Amino acid sequence: MTQSTRARQVGVDIQETEENRAVVEAIEADNADCAVRHMPGLVRITSPTRIVVNRESVEQRLGREWETHEFQLAIVSYFGHIAEWDDDQILIQWDH
Amino acid sequence: MAAPRKLSMKQRYAALTRDLDWDLSYVDEDTAYPYTSFEGIKIHDWSKWEDPFRLTIDAYMKYQAEKDKRLYAVLDSFAQGQGHLQLTDPSYLNAMKLFLQGVTPLEYQAHRNFAYLARFLNGPGPRFAALCQSQDELRHAQTEIHTLSNYNKYYQGFHSWNHQHDRVWYLSVPKSYFDDAVTAGPFEFLIAIGFSFEYLLTNLLFVPFMSGASFNGDLPTMTFGFSAQSDESRHMTLGLEAIKFMLEQDPDNVPIVQAWIDKWFWRGYRLLALVSQMLDYMLPRKVMSWKEAFELYFEEQMLGGLFPDLAYYGITPPRHVEHAIAEKEVLSHQVYWTLYQFSFAAGFTTTVPSEDAQKWLAEQYPQTFEKLYKPLWDKASAVVDNGGRYFYQGLPQLCQVCQVPMLFTEPGDPTTICQRHTEFEGERYDFCSDGCQWIFEREPEKYVQAWLPVHQIYQGNCGGPTVPDVLAWYKLQPGDNGEIAGNVEQTAWEAWHATSSAEEQAPAPVAGN
Ligand SMILES: [Fe+2]
Ligand SMILES: [Fe+2]
Ligand SMILES: [Zn+2]
Numbered sequence: 001m002t003q004s005t006r007a008r009q010v011g012v013d014i015q016e017t018e019e020n021r022a023v024v025e026a027i028e029a030d031n032a033d034c035a036v037r038h039m040p041g042l043v044r045i046t047s048p049t050r051i052v053v054n055r056e057s058v059e060q061r062l063g064r065e066w067e068t069h070e071f072q073l074a075i076v077s078y079f080g081h082i083a084e085w086d087d088d089q090i091l092i093q094w095d096h
Numbered sequence: 097m098a099a100p101r102k103l104s105m106k107q108r109y110a111a112l113t114r115d116l117d118w119d120l121s122y123v124d125e126d127t128a129y130p131y132t133s134f135e136g137i138k139i140h141d142w143s144k145w146e147d148p149f150r151l152t153i154d155a156y157m158k159y160q161a162e163k164d165k166r167l168y169a170v171l172d173s174f175a176q177g178q179g180h181l182q183l184t185d186p187s188y189l190n191a192m193k194l195f196l197q198g199v200t201p202l203e204y205q206a207h208r209n210f211a212y213l214a215r216f217l218n219g220p221g222p223r224f225a226a227l228c229q230s231q232d233e234l235r236h237a238q239t240e241i242h243t244l245s246n247y248n249k250y251y252q253g254f255h256s257w258n259h260q261h262d263r264v265w266y267l268s269v270p271k272s273y274f275d276d277a278v279t280a281g282p283f284e285f286l287i288a289i290g291f292s293f294e295y296l297l298t299n300l301l302f303v304p305f306m307s308g309a310s311f312n313g314d315l316p317t318m319t320f321g322f323s324a325q326s327d328e329s330r331h332m333t334l335g336l337e338a339i340k341f342m343l344e345q346d347p348d349n350v351p352i353v354q355a356w357i358d359k360w361f362w363r364g365y366r367l368l369a370l371v372s373q374m375l376d377y378m379l380p381r382k383v384m385s386w387k388e389a390f391e392l393y394f395e396e397q398m399l400g401g402l403f404p405d406l407a408y409y410g411i412t413p414p415r416h417v418e419h420a421i422a423e424k425e426v427l428s429h430q431v432y433w434t435l436y437q438f439s440f441a442a443g444f445t446t447t448v449p450s451e452d453a454q455k456w457l458a459e460q461y462p463q464t465f466e467k468l469y470k471p472l473w474d475k476a477s478a479v480v481d482n483g484g485r486y487f488y489q490g491l492p493q494l495c496q497v498c499q500v501p502m503l504f505t506e507p508g509d510p511t512t513i514c515q516r517h518t519e520f521e522g523e524r525y526d527f528c529s530d531g532c533q534w535i536f537e538r539e540p541e542k543y544v545q546a547w548l549p550v551h552q553i554y555q556g557n558c559g560g561p562t563v564p565d566v567l568a569w570y571k572l573q574p575g576d577n578g579e580i581a582g583n584v585e586q587t588a589w590e591a592w593h594a595t596s597s598a599e600e601q602a603p604a605p606v607a608g609n
Binding site: 008009010011013015039040041042068069070072073074075076077078079080081082083084085086087094095096 | 104105106148149150151155158159162163166298299302303306307308309310311318322325326328329330332333336340383396397398400401402404405407408
């Protein structure tokens with residue numbers, strides 16, 4: 001079964017900056033079930049399933065090359081497990 | 097000849113981390129890594145340790161340099177643009193003083209112990225991750241000091257935080273917490289700091305502090321905080337990796353790890369008592385209540401998210417967690433009321449919460465504030481109205497383990513102080529809670545050695561027998577401590593704002609002059 005039935009939230013907090021707006025938009029576009037909350041200085045994205053950050057989606061919105069390592073400049077905190085972090089995507093979800 | 101192919105992140109990580117490792121031939125493994133067996137943790141295959149960040153030294157240096165560049169750009173513009181005038185209220189700086197006195201020295205301690213792990217863990221993967229964290233923590237210590245030094249030019253109370261960290265009564269809470277961690281073995285340290293502090297509880301410390309800075313006009317601290325916190329995501333990952341690695345390596349590790357989770361949850365939670373009052377009382381403009389932060393960052397994310405994940409390995413939520421949950425309605429009020437009475441001996445100032453603040457507290461804590469705590473503030477206000485200020489005369493009993501004054505109440509009964517005690521080798525030791533008593537009874541030989549500030553004062557080790565002697569030994573200067581109203585801090589703030597408005601009325605200088 002590939003469909004996840006878990007309702008356990010995962011989330012990521014991202015610093016609110018001009019550049020990160022593209023990252024946040026990319027995450028919103030690629031994660032249909034995510035919720036976005038603005039807090040002082042940061043944006044908090046949560047999802048009942050998983051959060052994926054795709055390099056290509058970010059690059060489209062940023063209009064330049066973006067390597068996934070750059071996400072380190074954006075992330076303030078997260079909860080969940082970093083299940084994948086390679087050249088093309090970052091995936092946050094629980095393991096078990 | 098084919099053009100050289102660019103390596104993928106995975107290949108680069110393997111090449112630059114593991115492929116640079118070598119098998120020892122002059123000495124055996126136990127001689128080279130003598131500290132990873134005595135705690136009873138069994139590791140069969142160190143290569144199973146994964147770093148999801150796949151961080152390599154070149155990427156690490158590149159992005160850390162970028163983070164520092166961004167921070168120093170903000171510090172420059174703060175200095176050039178008279179950024180200190182943006183503060184909502186001078187009393188906000190109390191939160192930053194507490195941070196500098198209490199947390200910055202811990203960053204340095206973390207730097208040192210991760211450097212030790214970077215040498216003494218057997219696997220190249222965890223050694224490299226520990227090396228990066230060691231450098232991060234040094235960066236945190238340095239950038240915190242540098243950021244807050246900007247306020248030192250204009251305000252009282254930033255001068256002796258490091259001296260105070262080793263001496264002042266409430267600072268023995270964070271100090272003893274970290275001393276406990278660094279005197280444990282490497283695996284326990286990874287659970288204590290890497291997992292419990294960085295993963296389980298860090299959000300409750302950093303995110304409210306930094307949002308508080310953002311909300312109270314303190315741009316440099318916010319920037320520094322987010323800069324540090326971006327490293328923290330890596331530290332959280334290391335903590336989570338560490339615990340999963342230990343649990344997966346051998347089933348015999350599970351009960352050992354569980355006991356460490358139980359211990360270090362409660363140790364960390366008691367330390368956060370200081371943060372709870374910061375959120376609810378010290379910040380002039382409130383971000384969120386302790387109760388809300390606890391529900392969001394701990395109950396929802398950790399109890400709801402993480403622990404079901406760890407249940408797979410047979411791990412259960414921390415012992416005594418139900419007491420922490422029950423306490424969320426009363427914790428911050430009890431802590432700040434105590435600090436209010438003892439701030440004559442603290443490196444920060446306190447005051448009766450304003451009418452607006454009390455209204456906010458009543459809304460956030462509908463079941464407890466008006467019934468239990470407002471009457472205390474009414475009494476304190478009445479004393480102020482009559483020209484006085486209530487300070488407690490005498491010294492408080494401290495908990496032998498967490499070293500917080502015995503101010504917490506019985507679970508479910510917010511009017512009775514909780515007191516536990518245990519006899520060990522003919523001496524009586526007192527505790528604030530079941531959690532602290534349980535921790536003591538696991539390792540009494542360790543905690544009987546605690547350096548308790550109040551006992552030390554009575555034993556004559558803190559500058560002399562009178563309050564002024566002790567305060568001098570703390571290096572507290574007039575204006576560092578006591579009441580906010582009428583303090584030099586407020587006078588300085590008012591003076592700065594008076595000058596700035598005078599300048600605004602003056603004709604603007606001609607460009608190019
Ligand atoms: Fe740090
Ligand atoms: Fe850290
Ligand atoms: Zn205690």
